[in-house]
Amino acid sequence: MNFLDDLNEKQQLAAAHINGPMMVIAGAGSGKTRVLTYRIAHLMRQGVDPFNILALTFTNKAAKEMKERIGSLVGMGEAKNISMGTFHSVFARILRHNSEKIGYPSNFTIYDTQDSRSLIKSIIKEMGLDDKIYKPGSVHGRISSAKNNLISPSAYEASAEIVGEDRMARKPEIYRIYKLYNERCFKSGAMDFDDLLFKTNELLRDFPDVLHYYQQKFQYILVDEYQDTNYSQYLIVKRLAAVNENICVVGDDAQSIYSFRGANIENILNFKKDYPDFQLYKLEQNYRSTKNIVEAANSIIARNVDQIKKEVWTSNDEGGHITVVRCATDNEEGRVITNKIYDLKQSTGCEYKDFAILYRTNAQSRSFEESLRKLGLPYKIYGGLSFYQRKEIKDLIAYFRLSANPNDEEALKRVINYPRRGIGNTTLDAVSVAALQYNTSMWNVLSDPHQFPLNISSGIRTKLSNFVTKIQGYNAKLELVPAYDLASDIATSTGIMRELYEDKTPEGVGRYENIQELLAGIKEFSVSQPEGTKATLADFLIDVALLTDADQETEEDLNKITLMTIHASKGLEFPHVFIVGLEENLFPSQLSLTSRTELEEERRLFYVALTRAQKSCTLSYVNTRFKWGQLITAEPSRFIDEIDSRFVHFENKLEKSGGGVSLKGFTRPSDFSKPTTSRMQERPSGVPKNLKKLSDTPTSSSSSGGTTQPLKVGYNVEHDRFGKGKVTGLEGSFPNQKATVFFPRVGQKVLILKFAKLTVLD
């Protein structure tokens, strides 16, 4: 039997392509993952050894799923042997095998973004620069994009253009920070995310035997989401594919949403230049969404100037309109969307996993979380603060890292005084200075303190040497003791377990459980290793640095409502999608409004969001929203109006009235003191006029100084939603005065008076 029969004609042609370069331009929902999967299976059926296949995906989860699907077609035993994963994880492994060639230990550490920023921050301090001007985050961004374009520190320094840009931005020293940063990473035996690609390029460039080996090994190369690769990734692929030219790239320019991290649509154009005889396949039939959704999405993307023209179409049902909902506040948005999900589930009988709430920024998840929890609906948030970014997890992993690679300076600084062992900043600074002075790592100073002049008391010296001995002990066990055993040994013998166990606060209990979960994860990791291979803690570390919480998904997560950013939703699909927070300055983001290309990327992002939906798609926006603790007013996103109106239904559009609602730009709290602005919130009906609404008179009472507060502890008040209650506490002053009120119906609440619809009864 021929399993290619599962595909449509165009998909079949692409999947059956064997030798020579090929590109698949695939519209949203046109089954590109399917083509990739079947093509790999087909290759294997045709006798290609899975060891000779390299498939690069955008996420580890995508790799895992694709592997499973291929496994079900040709057998798991075989599928296992394909090299499949993200660029970062595949090449981290390759680097590990070849690390000594480029001067790194095989147990090199992978610095995450936090590590990088913290290192950059200390370098900025050491250089005596002002970290208000040289913000670690933006300096890192600059360095990162240099690396993604394969610009080394010396090339950076030599480029008049780049240094000129820095000078214009009043940050002329970045090239020096970059240089020092790289030196420090090297000395710490650490690579950052970008190094994983940069160093791979170095390795393949400078070691012809290595290049040759992998060219022979990877006879067939496939790259998914090609539109989101950067120059560094492009060049790795080009080098590896140079001999056999059996390269297949799959992508959709309309879904390019990662240019902020160096992704480059030009890679598609370069492909045409590099392999002029390549075969092009276009997939334009959408199998995912209703006609309305497909055409609405088309009408959006048509507004972009930068695009490869294609006609995405579907033979699916027409489906319902795209619904647009207006809400007063972010909290109401949470309630409204949650209720809609509840109703839709009741009426259609679908499952929780059929719903997704997609937003532009992680911070928006809060209001949805709250109302979902209130209604008792199960949900899972992806992204944001992931499991591996939690403090307690990072702390324990820092011990693991240090045990595997004692030169890892960021790990050292993290745990040398955690749990408290009386080694403070003064001591650490002294060690750091000595390390810099003698051009060595902090660990070398610590482990051989007599070699270095350290002005430190003997009591502290003992503490330091105890710490060193402890780490050396772990280090010695690294190759001998199984990963799980060593990990739990470290967790207990450092005192981390005890410290967390003794913390009986809910947060403390949670942290303790997280540690347990991490240890369980390590056990699982050990078990899942192929027969005969022993998994050390160092092996686990390579994995863990590149895991995200999509990889953490458990069985029970499988039937929950999904909450994630639109970026994270790429490649996924859901029957019912809610795209929330469609407001100017949020989506499109304020930061994207300066250039057409950035705005177009936001539009592509909206396109991606729309095309996640299979059956229905609902958009929402709010009139006022909290941002950084301040209430701001918002306008509906331009993207709403950009959808061809034939496909849209406005559920409760605000009628244009001359009144105060169409206020523009009143985003500052100072505007609240202007008398004309009429509070922006509609006065709830049902509040008798003779009752004094606090929120109507915030300015006169407090900002004019000295006048007594209209509210006192003990007053009886009434709230629109919570009912009657008694004030039990007041704190802060205008505009941030808060009242603690006890409502017999709902319990104690802390209300911000500026906004609370509170009425005094006495």
Add this chain to the structure above:
DNA sequence: ATCAAGGCTTTTTTT
């Protein structure tokens, strides 16, 4: 060296 309190800033997006 440690801790508490108060001030200050926030990359939108992620490997």
Add this chain to the structure above:
DNA sequence: AAGCCTTGAT
């Protein structure tokens, strides 16, 4: 709102 950092007291 929340986390981070500085400051000041012990």
